[in-house]
Amino acid sequence: MTACRSICFYTPSTDPSGMGAHMVDLIAEFAGTADVALMMRPTVGGRRLLDRAAELGARTVELPSPRDPGFSAVVSDSLVTSPADVFHCHVGTGCEDWDGVRLARRAGCPAVVQSQHLPYLVSSPRKRRAFHHAIEEVDRLIAVSEGLRRTYSRIGVPPERLTTVPNGVAPLADRIGREAARAALGLDPRQPVVLTVGRLTHMKGQWHLVDAVPGLLGRFPDLAVVLVGDGPLREALEKRAAGLGVGGAVRFPGHRGDARQLLAAADVFVLPSRHEGLPLVALEAMEEGLPVVGTRVIGTEEVVEDGVTGALVRAGDPAALGAALARLLADPALRRRQGDAGRRRYLAGFTRERMARDTAAVYESVLRGALW
Known part of the structure; x- marks a missing residue:
């Protein structure tokens, strides 16, 4: 080398x-x-x-x-x-x-x-x-x-x-599959799942994801939104979810050493960051074959190809984030198509x-x- x-x-x-x-x-x-x-x-x-x-x-x-x-x-x-x-x-x-x-x-x-x-x-x-x-x-x-x-x-x-x-x-060497990943997170095999991974900090923008959940539950009542990771905003995010009446839908499994394996549990991966360098977790989601909804910020906009491997929305806009997630949750064929395109993009350049x-x-x- x-x-x-x-x-x-x-x-x-x-x-x-x-x-x-x-x-x-x-x-x-x-x-x-x-x-x-x-x-x-x-x-x-x-x-x-x-x-x-x-x-x-x-x-x-x-x-x-x-x-x-x-x-x-x-x-x-x-x-x-x-x-x-x-x-x-x-x-x-x-x-x-x-x-x-x-x-x-x-x-x-x-x-x-x-x-x-x-x-x-x-x-x-x-x-x-x-x-x-x-x-x-x-x-x-x-x-x-x-x-x-x-x-x-x-x-x-x-x-x-x-x-x-x-x-x-x-590439991930030891995949566990969708069923095992969902079981590890206590999720139903059939419910729609949106997942993100990262430290719970202002930089990562999970606040805006939580704010998008009430609108999503109106269309997908059995939706689970999983925030894998820990950090200084965990308690505040949990309180925010409870205050919005969506505490049962938003899951906080904390820091997980098997976080990458757990990507298999998701239907859609989301990264609502305020800024990034070039997000490794988005690359990992693409390698897993997941469509990625991210924000139009430095780093993420070089990874996600809007409309091809997922969607890019304005940072700090829960309504736009929710709309992009809803489009993918409602369309399994679109998820598969964009997930496959994301994996090809990963193999070609990342x-x-x-x-x-x-x-x-x-x-x-x-x-x-x-x-x-």
């Missing part, structure tokens, strides 16, 4: 979520051809990723908090003991701690690459200046979608320093293998420049 002898993945995030899954997917692709390491903090989410990386054959380095006096020594000593050709940092908005990147440069890593997983939507001039100062140590920035890349171009990142490598996901190949090309480009 890559001629790099060694790659060190690093994130300062304490809750890497989809970004962490992206990193593990790259580790899975590269571990057979290069010495691969993962550096991150062993938080609850971080621990899961460190353990998975170790299972894949990667060397893992558990980091203390960047505020810990020993942080620099742990990073530097690891890079001296096991030098990396490529140090690949992964961040969300770009506002996280940057010490890992600076330490990698000081340790002499020939290529320092950074993936941006969320669009730059920060308005503070001070934070913008801090961002530009921080990326002085980075050879190349990778944007996970074209729309995301444009947000960094708008704040003055030179185009030659930005490369777009769209996200990809691996596989893990393609993502890893394009990422390796970025590594090689930077390393060639480092040798000149």
Whole structure:
């Protein structure tokens, strides 16, 4: 896959979520051809990723908090003991701690690459200046979608320093099927099911999905709307559903390690986000053969082809979201047609293998420049 002898993945995030899954997917692709390491903090989410990386054959380095006096020594000593050709940092908005990147440069890593997983939507001039100062140590920035890349171009990142490598996901290896997935969620085999997966946060927009449910129940009285995931808005969302009189139809199974397998329970997948980078869960739903109803926001609009693989609606519009879901719930043939088209779209452009190949090309480009 890559001629790099060694790659060190690093994130300062304490809750890497989809970004962490992206990193593990790259580790899975590269571990057979290069010495691969993962550096991150062993938080609850971080621990899961460190353990998975170790299972894949990667060397893992558990980091203390960047505020810990020993942080620099742990990073530097690891890079001296096991030098990396490529140090690949992964961040969300770009506002996280940057010490890992600076330490990698000081340790002499020939290529320092950074993936941006969320669009730059920060308005503070001070934070913008801090961002530009921080990326002085980075050879190349990778944007996970074209729309995301444009947000960094708008704040003055030179185009030659930005490369777009769209996200990809691996095919699901252990499917359990519709009946088992519904049983696992306590759903009736015959009822219509709309499902979403993600942290329960303002960014993911589940509030608008809950607000669409009363209208949907008028047409589909036995509908189940399943919000897989947990987060700071769970209690508020549960209260909102109860207040609207739809508490029995809206299900909150919480965080599930088998979330991807549970996609098989759905008739329609929905992603009501306010913004994204490039949503892995939409790719997973397409790989499962589900039509996807999403919002017309950065990332999602590059995944969902409106009217072909699902539907795109304005963010923050429960009525439009409900109408798009109703069209699909009422038409099994349309669901099958759009679900099949989504799977073909996934296979053509959003596989893990393609993502890893394009990422390796970025590594090689930077390393060639480092040798000149």
